Amino acid sequence: xKVLVAIKRVVDAYVKVRVKSDGTGxxxxxxxxxxxxxxxxxxxxxxxxxxxxxxxxxxxVSIGATQCQEQLRTALALGADRGxxxxxxxxxxxxxIAKLLKAVVDKEGIDLVILGxxxxxxxxxxxxxxxxxxxxxPQGTFACNAEIQDGKIQVTREVDGGEQTVLLNMPAxxxxxxxxxxxxxxxxxxxxxxxxxxIDTTTPAELGVDVSSNLKTLSVEAPAERSAGIKVESIEELxxxxxxxxxxx
Amino acid sequence: xxxxxxxINQLVDIIERFVRERLIPAEEQMAEEGKLPDHLLQEMxxxxxxxxxxxxxxxxxxxxMEEEILVSMALGHxxxxxxxxxxxxxxIGSAAIVFNGTEAQKQKYLPKYASGEWxxxxxxxEPEAGSDAAxxxxxARREGDFYIINGTKRYITNAPVAHTFNVMxxxxxxxxxxxxxxxxxxxxxxxxxxxxxxxxxxxxxxSMTCDVIFExxxxxxxxxxxxxxxxxxxxxxxxxxxxxxISGVSIGVAKRLIADALDYAxxxxxxxxxxxxQQLIQAMLADSxxxxxxxxxxxxxxxxxxxRNENVSTESSAxxxxxxxxxxxxxxxxxxxxxGAGYMSEYAVExxxxxxxxxxxxxGTSQIQQIIIARNMIRAAS
Numbered sequence: 038x039k040v041l042v043a044i045k046r047v048v049d050a051y052v053k054v055r056v057k058s059d060g061t062g063x064x065x066x067x068x069x070x071x072x073x074x075x076x077x078x079x080x081x082x083x084x085x086x087x088x089x090x091x092x093x094x095x096x097x098v099s100i101g102a103t104q105c106q107e108q109l110r111t112a113l114a115l116g117a118d119r120g121x122x123x124x125x126x127x128x129x130x131x132x133x134i135a136k137l138l139k140a141v142v143d144k145e146g147i148d149l150v151i152l153g154x155x156x157x158x159x160x161x162x163x164x165x166x167x168x169x170x171x172x173x174x175p176q177g178t179f180a181c182n183a184e185i186q187d188g189k190i191q192v193t194r195e196v197d198g199g200e201q202t203v204l205l206n207m208p209a210x211x212x213x214x215x216x217x218x219x220x221x222x223x224x225x226x227x228x229x230x231x232x233x234x235x236i237d238t239t240t241p242a243e244l245g246v247d248v249s250s251n252l253k254t255l256s257v258e259a260p261a262e263r264s265a266g267i268k269v270e271s272i273e274e275l276x277x278x279x280x281x282x283x284x285x286x
Numbered sequence: 287x288x289x290x291x292x293x294i295n296q297l298v299d300i301i302e303r304f305v306r307e308r309l310i311p312a313e314e315q316m317a318e319e320g321k322l323p324d325h326l327l328q329e330m331x332x333x334x335x336x337x338x339x340x341x342x343x344x345x346x347x348x349x350x351m352e353e354e355i356l357v358s359m360a361l362g363h364x365x366x367x368x369x370x371x372x373x374x375x376x377x378i379g380s381a382a383i384v385f386n387g388t389e390a391q392k393q394k395y396l397p398k399y400a401s402g403e404w405x406x407x408x409x410x411x412e413p414e415a416g417s418d419a420a421x422x423x424x425x426a427r428r429e430g431d432f433y434i435i436n437g438t439k440r441y442i443t444n445a446p447v448a449h450t451f452n453v454m455x456x457x458x459x460x461x462x463x464x465x466x467x468x469x470x471x472x473x474x475x476x477x478x479x480x481x482x483x484x485x486x487x488x489x490x491x492x493s494m495t496c497d498v499i500f501e502x503x504x505x506x507x508x509x510x511x512x513x514x515x516x517x518x519x520x521x522x523x524x525x526x527x528x529x530x531x532i533s534g535v536s537i538g539v540a541k542r543l544i545a546d547a548l549d550y551a552x553x554x555x556x557x558x559x560x561x562x563x564q565q566l567i568q569a570m571l572a573d574s575x576x577x578x579x580x581x582x583x584x585x586x587x588x589x590x591x592x593x594r595n596e597n598v599s600t601e602s603s604a605x606x607x608x609x610x611x612x613x614x615x616x617x618x619x620x621x622x623x624x625x626g627a628g629y630m631s632e633y634a635v636e637x638x639x640x641x642x643x644x645x646x647x648x649x650g651t652s653q654i655q656q657i658i659i660a661r662n663m664i665r666a667a668s
Contacts, residue, residue, distance in 0.1 A: 049482045050307075071299075107292060114296065222304055225334030225347055 038185075040083045040092045042117065044099045045073040046108045047158040060256040062156075072108045077115075078213040079264075081220040082183060083151050084116035091185040094118050097139050100134055100281050106236055113231035114223035120236035121145075125248065133241075133248040135167035140240040140244035142172060147208065149190065151152040154179050155252025165212035167220070170178055175205040179214040287350045287593035293635040301360040304333055309364040316492035317637055320484075322371055330368075333363075336375045337400025338629050339527075340384065344396035349555040351527065355534040359582070362538015363435040366641050367492035370536055374444045375399040378649075379406030379452055381524035382469050386512035394445045395450065395471065404449035409439040409498055410521065417654050419454070419466040419518065424500065426455035430495065431471060433457070433510065435478075435503040443648075446494040449474050453500065454521065462502060469517030471509045487564055491642030522652035526592065526602035528649045533585040533602075533609035536645050539638060540613045546635055547571065550624050561623065570619040578616065581609040600662040607655035610645035617642045 038074045048054055054063045072080075086092040097112035099105040100123040109120035111238065123137050138243070142150060155162035157180040169176035177192030184191045193202045205211075223231075241248045269275045279286045288294050304581040308329060317324055330336070338357055348356060354376075362370045374380070378663025380399045398404035414645050415422040424437025435455050445451070449541040458466040472479070482497030512520055548571060551562035561567045588601040621628035628635050648654045 069299075107296070109293065111296060222329075222333055223296070223300055224332060225300070225344075226337070227334075228293060228300065229342070229347060232290065232293055257521055 038086070038092045038148045039094050039096065039146060040086060041122075041138070041142060041145065041150045041165070042076070042083045042097050043096060043134075043150065044076045044080070044097050044105075044108050044112055044113065045153070045156045045158075045224045046070050046099060046101055046105045047073045047156050048159060050074055056257055056259045060258060061156060062178050062254070062257050069106070070104070072111055073153050073156045073158075075155060075157070075213055075215070076155075077220045078125065078215070078217050079151040079153050080112050080115050080117060081218045082180075082211075082213060084221075085218065087116065087183065089185075094149070096121060096145060098123065098138065101139055109236050110228075110231050111223060113234040113236075114228040115221065116227075117234075120238055121233055122238045123244065124238055124240050127248070127250075130250055130252045131161045131163035132167055133246070133250070134164045135171055136166070136169050136246045137241060137244060137248065139171045142168075144209075144244070149208060150210045152210070152212050154214055164256040165196050169210040170194050172208070172210070174208050174210055175203075176210040176212070177203055177205050178212040181214050181216040183211055183217065193203055287352050287590060289350060289353070294356060295349075296524055297353075298356050298360050301335075301357060302363070303632065304329075305364045309368050313365045313634065313637070316365060318491075319540060321349040321494070322368065322492050326368075327402075330372060330586075331436045332402075334403030335372045337376045338372075340376070340380060340396050343402035343496045344392055346396070351358075351530060351592045352586060352606050354527075354557040354601075355532060355585055355589045358531050358534030359538040359541070361424065362535040363542045365490070365492065365637070366535060366539060366644070370443060370490060370493035371405070371447075372402065372523075374407050374438070374448075375402065375405060375532075377446075377528045378408035378521070378524070379444070379450075381470070381527065382511045382517070382520050385524055386516065386520045388508070390508070391399040391471065391511065391653065403445050405447050406450045406452060407444040407498075408521075409442050409445075409451050409453040411440050411442070413438055413440050417651060419521075420462075420467070422454060422456065422467065423452065425459065426453075426457045426468060426470060426505070426528040428457070428507070429504075431507050432505075433505045433507060435470065435472065435500045435505055437500050441485060441495045441498075442494060442498050443495050445481060445496050445498050451498060454517050455500075461515070463465075464518040464522075465515045467515045467518035469511040469520060470505050471511060472500070472503060472505050473590050475502050476505065488666060489637065490644055515570040525649065526590045526598055528551070529602040529606035529655075530585060530589055531591065532645055532649050533581065533588075536609040536613040536642070537581050537585060539642055539645075540574065540581065540616040543613070543635060543638055544571070544574050546633070546638075547574070547623040549550055549622040550627070550633075554625075567623055574616045574619050577612045581605075581612050582635060587610060600659055602656040603650070603658040603662075607652050607659070610642075611652060613645060659660060 049069040052068050057064050076253050083095045095117040096118040097109050098121040099109050152165045179195045180192045182193035189206050190209055193200050289416055316621040337346030338349050341414040348610045399406055410419055412422050426433040426435045453470045453472050454467055456466050457468040478501045485495045551567055552560050554561045588598050588605050590599045617639045621639050627633050
């Protein structure tokens with residue numbers, strides 16, 4: 038089985054991001070970048086499938102600027118066998134990403150695609166679903182457990198109010214939720230060795246995909262600052278304030 | 287020298303993350319129990335932290351000096367006791383074998399050190415010999431294919447958990463100074479080795495030291511590192527690396543202390559505004575930041591020069607002297623900024639204040655560094 042894992046380069050989860058003063062986006066100059074945490078869970082799941090003997094090859098793919106190679110290297114250090122970078126400097130919308138992934142899937146003959154359910158920067162939560170639709174494959178989104186069974190994959194999904202278990206024919210698309218696994222740390226010797234693993238570079242044009250956008254970002258704003266809370270003396274006062282000040286009841 | 291910027295960035299990133307996610311949350315537990323939790327020891331092994339300086343052909347990372355400094359600064363962000371456990375395998379415990387060992391010794395010991403399967407320790411200090419190491423009394427007497435070692439070693443870091451002891455012993459009683467001293471690899475299960483009780487220390491709880499007593503310990507002659515009389519001289523040759531490493535750790539700890547102090551100063555309000563807005567607090571923060579930056583610049587520059595094979599004896603001593611004294615001042619200010627809270631164990635700065643005191647003492651006290659620097663100056667001028 039060949040597994041494709043999609044990886045997005047995002048601002049590190051521990052960095053405090055600031056919105057640019059002109060409202061066109063977030064200031065990423067000199068910001069530390071990392072693999073999207075959900076994508077890291079996807080890599081870990083693929084490695085576990087390989088360790089269990091269910092997968093033969095893990096291909097990590099990233100779409101974006103040249104620097105995405107850094108995140109591909111991290112995936113290679115974690116245990117992916119080779120990387121593919123689809124080089125593109127423009128920000129792409131989920132549909133364009135899904136089309137590019139579909140092109141890679143077709144080219145490489147992939148049996149299973151594992152993606153993060155969403156990225157922590159734009160939070161779209163669309164790419165996996167769109168990819169499944171484009172491939173006409175079954176999908177198991179928000180996975181908190183995944184097991185290969187006789188050429189099928191059983192995925193337990195986190196849904197509102199509980200869990201839902203689905204059995205998917207392969208090939209299939211799985212998107213990862215937080216509780217699917219706890220990703221390992223790439224060991225230092227493996228980081229050194231990852232340098233020798235191959236990363237192929239391609240472009241949307243080479244893959245024959247039109248990535249023109251249907252979306253336009255009008256403005257990006259920081260969340261409103263939360264004001265300090267107050268302490269109330271009695272339940273009556275609380276109810277009163279909820280009615281007159283907060284106006285929620 | 288950075289061999290590959292992207293790779294070292296990744297190494298430092300993963301270490302910073304491991305420190306933040308795994309080690310910092312365990313600091314208090316280790317300080318209270320006086321022992322590194324077993325699962326963390328295993329995680330540190332799996333991450334590859336024990337083989338930082340051991341050459342790649344023996345299973346390590348073979349970091350250059352500059353790379354090692356970047357790593358040591360990252361490790362400095364948490365309790366120095368964590369670093370201490372892997373410190374001997376990456377430094378004085380293995381360095382003599384890397385530098386002067388036979389191929390057989392390298393094959394036998396270095397892969398085990400690199401994986402962390404075995405912990406090494408360095409036995410130089412004695413009850414009667416510390417800074418004046420050349421006066422040490424432990425003896426190694428040649429008998430056929432063996433050496434018989436007798437003597438007592440003191441404050442030996444990691445001895446309670448060590449599998450091998452790198453022992454400095456006098457092989458020629460007629461030569462009183464350094465040239466009469468040789469270095470030996472002694473395995474833990476050799477008969478005649480007794481460990482003293484674990485020392486009670488001011489800080490760095492979790493890093494264990496004790497006395498090691500050698501009574502007629504019979505060591506195969508092939509376990510000598512280098513030739514007779516080379517032991518102490520080899521140890522001195524590798525000391526500049528250790529001094530720069532300690533400098534890097536001191537810078538890392540200083541950064542942690544500044545981060546903790548700044549965080550506290552921005553939250554705690556006095557006189558109607560955060561401490562950080564008050565100028566006398568700002569002075570302490572700014573001085574700490576400036577001194578840490580100076581320390582970082584000098585240490586990285588010296589590391590680069592060492593990577594170019596320049597003689598950095600004076601400069602590495604200058605780094606050790608400045609960086610370890612600097613982190614003492616930064617720790618003092620961090621406690622001061624915390625006010626009464628800084629005296630309470632609830633805040634990490636109280637623990638770090640005690641931990642950093644050791645940096646000015648081991649691998650050559652500040653006064654020894656001053657003497658080395660001054661003697662080198664005089665020698666160069668005469």
